[in-house]
Amino acid sequence: MGRNADLHRRRGAAIARGVGHSLSVYAQRAHNAELWDVEGRHYIDFAGGIGVLNTGHLHPRVVAALQQQLQQFSHTCFQVTPYESYVTLAERLNAVAPGATPKKSILFSTGAEAVENALKIARYHTRRSAVLAFAGGFHGRTFAAMTLTGKVQPYKAGFGPLLPEVFHAPFPIAYHGITAQDSLAAIEQLFKADVDPARVAAVIIEPVLGEGGFYAAPPEFLRSLRTLCDSHGMLLIADEVQSGFARTGRMFAFEHAGVEPDLMTVAKSIAGGLPLSAVIGKAEIMDSPLPGGLGGTYAGSPLACAAGLAVLDVIREEHLVERAQQLGAALVSRLKALQVKYGAIGDVRGLGAMVAIELVKNRRADQPDAELARALVQAAARHGLIILSCGVYGNVIRFLAPLTIGDALLAEGLERLEAALAEIAPAAMAATG
Numbered sequence: 499m500g501r502n503a504d505l506h507r508r509r510g511a512a513i514a515r516g517v518g519h520s521l522s523v524y525a526q527r528a529h530n531a532e533l534w535d536v537e538g539r540h541y542i543d544f545a546g547g548i549g550v551l552n553t554g555h556l557h558p559r560v561v562a563a564l565q566q567q568l569q570q571f572s573h574t575c576f577q578v579t580p581y582e583s584y585v586t587l588a589e590r591l592n593a594v595a596p597g598a599t600p601k602k603s604i605l606f607s608t609g610a611e612a613v614e615n616a617l618k619i620a621r622y623h624t625r626r627s628a629v630l631a632f633a634g635g636f637h638g639r640t641f642a643a644m645t646l647t648g649k650v651q652p653y654k655a656g657f658g659p660l661l662p663e664v665f666h667a668p669f670p671i672a673y674h675g676i677t678a679q680d681s682l683a684a685i686e687q688l689f690k691a692d693v694d695p696a697r698v699a700a701v702i703i704e705p706v707l708g709e710g711g712f713y714a715a716p717p718e719f720l721r722s723l724r725t726l727c728d729s730h731g732m733l734l735i736a737d738e739v740q741s742g743f744a745r746t747g748r749m750f751a752f753e754h755a756g757v758e759p760d761l762m763t764v765a766k767s768i769a770g771g772l773p774l775s776a777v778i779g780k781a782e783i784m785d786s787p788l789p790g791g792l793g794g795t796y797a798g799s800p801l802a803c804a805a806g807l808a809v810l811d812v813i814r815e816e817h818l819v820e821r822a823q824q825l826g827a828a829l830v831s832r833l834k835a836l837q838v839k840y841g842a843i844g845d846v847r848g849l850g851a852m853v854a855i856e857l858v859k860n861r862r863a864d865q866p867d868a869e870l871a872r873a874l875v876q877a878a879a880r881h882g883l884i885i886l887s888c889g890v891y892g893n894v895i896r897f898l899a900p901l902t903i904g905d906a907l908l909a910e911g912l913e914r915l916e917a918a919l920a921e922i923a924p925a926a927m928a929a930t931g
């Protein structure tokens with residue numbers, strides 16, 4: 499039995515099956531956009547640990563910052579003995595967040611924790627309890643985040659009772675025939691039939707659905723939500739956990755719409771692989787909860803803060819915002835060429851380097867092919883490429899390669915993708931009908 503198979507057997511025996519798995523490949527080491535498994539096999543990483551590695555595996559600047567921090571201290575708890583890096587990181591996050599209103603930040607460890615706390619802040623500030631979220635959205639696996647998530651299987655089923663007073667509206671998805679007007683009409687309907695908008699504390703939205711399939715909200719829809727929130731005294735929360743930190747060709751995806759959210763949740767690529775998240779928001783709102791109401795033992799750990807500061811330097815110095823635009827254009831153009839050849843690729847879309855293909859049968863948007871997506875993930879791995887599926891129907895392949903990937907490696911990764919498509923070509927071509 500190979501090392502991967504052996505580890506997989508041990509995993510099955512020792513680890514709760516609730517942790518899903520995409521590949522049975524166990525990592526040994528990684529560098530920038532490349533990874534080697536425990537059997538020495540080489541992979542190009544187009545997954546980045548689910549969008550965590552916009553600055554790549556072990557960026558030298560991040561490694562140096564961590565090494566320096568380890569010479570000093572690894573933990574004090576910010577509530578007990580604070581440290582400068584947390585303060586500086588908050589200052590720098592406030593400075594890069596969209597909009598002119600003065601900002602404040604608070605740090606946590608995971609995306610779900612940021613979402614929970616954004617909701618706490620919104621409720622405290624508005625003294626209201628209800629929340630509006632979107633079908634297909636993903637906000638995490640803790641109780642509030644799970645309730646806000648707009649997908650029952652596997653995230654919510656069996657885990658109830660969930661948070662009360664959470665309502666879901668359809669997310670505007672042109673490919674599936676849902677317009678911004680449809681979504682806005684559904685929200686108006688919710689306000690008529692289900693909840694008084696005067697009870698709604700906040701609307702939370704991913705500017706680009708991540709787990710839900712890489713659909714970008716039309717900019718005019720985000721602007722309409724801003725107006726709607728203002729007219730009803732509701733807060734607008736941008737969940738930028740997956741779309742933030744240069745991924746979409748802007749520092750944050752909300753910038754594409756020119757909209758300033760009241761609160762923003764960030765995590766993933768904020769710290770190059772260290773567990774760190776934040777809520778960034780308008781200072782007056784952020785200061786609503788009393789001291790002690792927010793925080794956590796590990797929240798904003800010194801190691802994570804050191805990495806976070808290095809990541810912000812790398813994004814600026816290596817021009818990763820512009821790089822995301824170039825990478826996205828290169829990816830989309832190559833994937834569109836593949837779409838001509840492989841009828842199973844129903845849609846190619848991207849906002850900056852947040853790029854995806856949607857796999858369908860008979861070239862029909864309403865005939866998702868999740869089985870093909872699963873097969874492609876496995877075939878790609880056999881060809882040395884790590885990709886991830888997503889989407890409400892599991893039929894979307896998303897590309898989240900580090901923005902620091904070189905052109906040659908990107909091209910080689912796309913070659914491997916094509917080889918994988920060719921391997922499962924009978925299925926992919928048959929889908930042309």
Ligand SMILES: Cc1ncc(COP(=O)(O)O)c(C=O)c1O
Nearest residue numbers: 608609610636637638708739740
């Ligand atoms: C948009 C969004 N919000 C929240 C989360 C939850 O983050 P975490 O898994 O770090 O709790 C995710 C994770 O994929 C996400 O994509």
